[in-house]
Amino acid sequence: MKTINVTVWSEYPHGQSRDDHKKAYPNGLHEVIKDFLEKNKGLNVKVALFDEPSIGLSDEVLDNTDVLIWWAHVRHGQVTDEIVAKIKNKVLCGMGLILLHSAHFSKVFSAVIGTSGRLNWREASEKQRIWTTCPSHPIAKGIPETFVLEEEEMYGEYFDIPRPDDVVFMGWFEGGNVLRSGVTFTRGAGKVFYFQPGHETHKTFYNKHIQKIITNAVFWAAPDFWFKDISATHEKLPYEIIKEK
Amino acid sequence: MKTINVTVWSEYPHGQSRDDHKKAYPNGLHEVIKDFLEKNKGLNVKVALFDEPSIGLSDEVLDNTDVLIWWAHVRHGQVTDEIVAKIKNKVLCGMGLILLHSAHFSKVFSAVIGTSGRLNWREASEKQRIWTTCPSHPIAKGIPETFVLEEEEMYGEYFDIPRPDDVVFMGWFEGGNVLRSGVTFTRGAGKVFYFQPGHETHKTFYNKHIQKIITNAVFWAAPDFWFKDISATHEKLPYEIIKEK
């Protein structure tokens, strides 16, 4: 089995100044994600952080990433257009992309998906029930028909996304809202998964089902196929086609 | 403006022996649907009932139908395969099809959509909140972001449907369930809309938003284009193409 190189990117230490975030994730939620992923044979997991040089995503790091996990919240505007273009090109060439929670409003989301990612929102620590709406999908492997998160931030419809490939999960919130909570897209050779749960003050990333979903998504998004450079200008076709005329 | 011929088909008088159905719809719910549709200029609405000859759907009736509305509940098994094949062929040729509520389990649904239509279910007269998840869709015209039905039967995920063209509405139930409540499909030249609300003991079809949605769906599903006979065996291409070789 080929090793899959996973890079977990986070805005850390944003939020660490807030007691409620520190309480939920003393070392940042990226460390929790790294920890449960690393338990899987075949995954080589590294962390990249906003405050590192090149926001942790140098060419070398990106060139050694098969699947990029993106947890972002309030610093979307500080990510440069250059790095966004580089990530988008990598996705089109084959790199898997897993967008978590507030990443729906990141520049990367909009550049790759094509829409705004706009949704309704309420920070109310309310109960969310998640339903598996595509039980045969690899990302749903081992996930029950439904499970509960006792506390999440509410993200609800209307969610501005194009028709997804699959709606793997849907969310129900006790306050009266619903969301297409787990949706997949294909862009070039790259597989993309957006997954809504994961507010920084709730213990979501300790939930075993959430961990299983993200783990499944990593294996699903890992590329079998890479384009060399999809953004290169189009080229004349090889001779054997031209001569057919 | 061309007149649109609408046929409202129902299992009536099924259920009329039950007091709760008679209370909600003294003359059958099809009459309520006919009434609100008829208020629209350009719609010519007729009713067809299970207990009529050919279950109300003779060749002549079908040949004069632009949009067929199908409300069914417990007599699915009594609809013959012949009439199902005829309806399916008409849809592929262009006839619009609006499947209401329990029609998810009808033979027509499975033949046209291709799946079982299986879903979870609970008869509990509970509150349903509907969300508009595709606000720019013609079927959502004039519908608010969200509205409430005080009492509905619960239909919930997992709903066995293929990837729909659009998820126009999603449903939230107070008991903890969600559903892709309003979904569209294209089959041949025909447009198909499945819409979940409409239990026979609840006053759903009197709700102004429900009426508007079904009315919108009729105008959306009305065909501009008809195939002559899509099921006819394939034909040799006309001469001008063949000679190109």
Next chain:
Amino acid sequence: MKTINVTVWSEYPHGQSRDDHKKAYPNGLHEVIKDFLEKNKGLNVKVALFDEPSIGLSDEVLDNTDVLIWWAHVRHGQVTDEIVAKIKNKVLCGMGLILLHSAHFSKVFSAVIGTSGRLNWREASEKQRIWTTCPSHPIAKGIPETFVLEEEEMYGEYFDIPRPDDVVFMGWFEGGNVLRSGVTFTRGAGKVFYFQPGHETHKTFYNKHIQKIITNAVFWAAPDFWFKDISATHEKLPYEIIKEK
């Protein structure tokens, strides 16, 4: 690695009375398909033929099939509705289905896909060029950007199918036609692949790219997940959901 049970179904000995078919496939094309599939570790391949009892597809055979390959041509009408319903139910529960060539006009195709499968047609032994239009798809693994079949029957657009999940291959014909030649669908838990090449008088199934595509499709369509019985009537939800209300 789990063994995948593959059943190759064919109309054989239809066509064997014709010299041109016997010349291309002395023992029937199903034997050629069986032969190249069997070279793959992990595939357990059996043949089922129209002229066997229950057209070769008893309950026992179907219950031991992970992926069904369907090559049919002119005897579509003789396949009973009962066996079609049984196959459809198996697909919805998870069985993979690979529909080859004239299977576009089979009852199984229409029941599972939902449309007529109508297309244009010309029997002219003309050159077909196939293009890979989804190079990152598992079915396209190892397939070049384009390759040629020196002789095929022409199947061309308009092809009456719903929006496919993916158009993996497109076909160009020297006579001036095009086709979405390799298309995928999801129905319930089942994966479906329709692939156009494979006329009984041409040597298509000896082509190494065609063999690779069908082999890839078998591995892709093999189920990881089965529903117990998707067509069973819907059931009341378990208690823990109901009590939430």
Next chain:
Amino acid sequence: MKTINVTVWSEYPHGQSRDDHKKAYPNGLHEVIKDFLEKNKGLNVKVALFDEPSIGLSDEVLDNTDVLIWWAHVRHGQVTDEIVAKIKNKVLCGMGLILLHSAHFSKVFSAVIGTSGRLNWREASEKQRIWTTCPSHPIAKGIPETFVLEEEEMYGEYFDIPRPDDVVFMGWFEGGNVLRSGVTFTRGAGKVFYFQPGHETHKTFYNKHIQKIITNAVFWAAPDFWFKDISATHEKLPYEIIKEK
């Protein structure tokens, strides 16, 4: 009938220095497009050109555009990211977008669609045959099953696009290539149509079928619904939803 405001944007006078372009379109191809569109009641057509201030697309122009037609070729890199972001936001809010020919490689295409738009290419003035692959689509209204352009530039698969909503047209080239030539996408409330024919040295835009397709596309893409500002940060929900909890 509401008037539809159409803005035809072009790189003109690029190419006008070349004799072959001047020969085909003495005043630029945008003038030909404007002319045939203007013959339709209900269309108010204006031209915007690259060499005008703000490349012809000031806020005032965009605010008065219902459908934007984009013909671009070699100056993609000179369009600023600011104008691209503005156009994308307008599309998400509802503005129709029709991308012609080399616009597949424009910044607008990639920002809205999400992929690179990469395709194969050969400038060979070869014959193209176009097939209508979705005859019931409004853009195909009045278009025959197939028609020929005697001379076009070859654009062929693999075409790097996400799964389109509909493949309305497919192209066959005498040199052996195929393309999904006319494809639709939905992004936010905006409808998008990419259409491949239209090289500046060929008389494509004088073809009556091409004119009809672009005209149909304008009526199809004209918005019935606008979001106020889809890119605005998400907002707390109104009180009546929150209190439900």
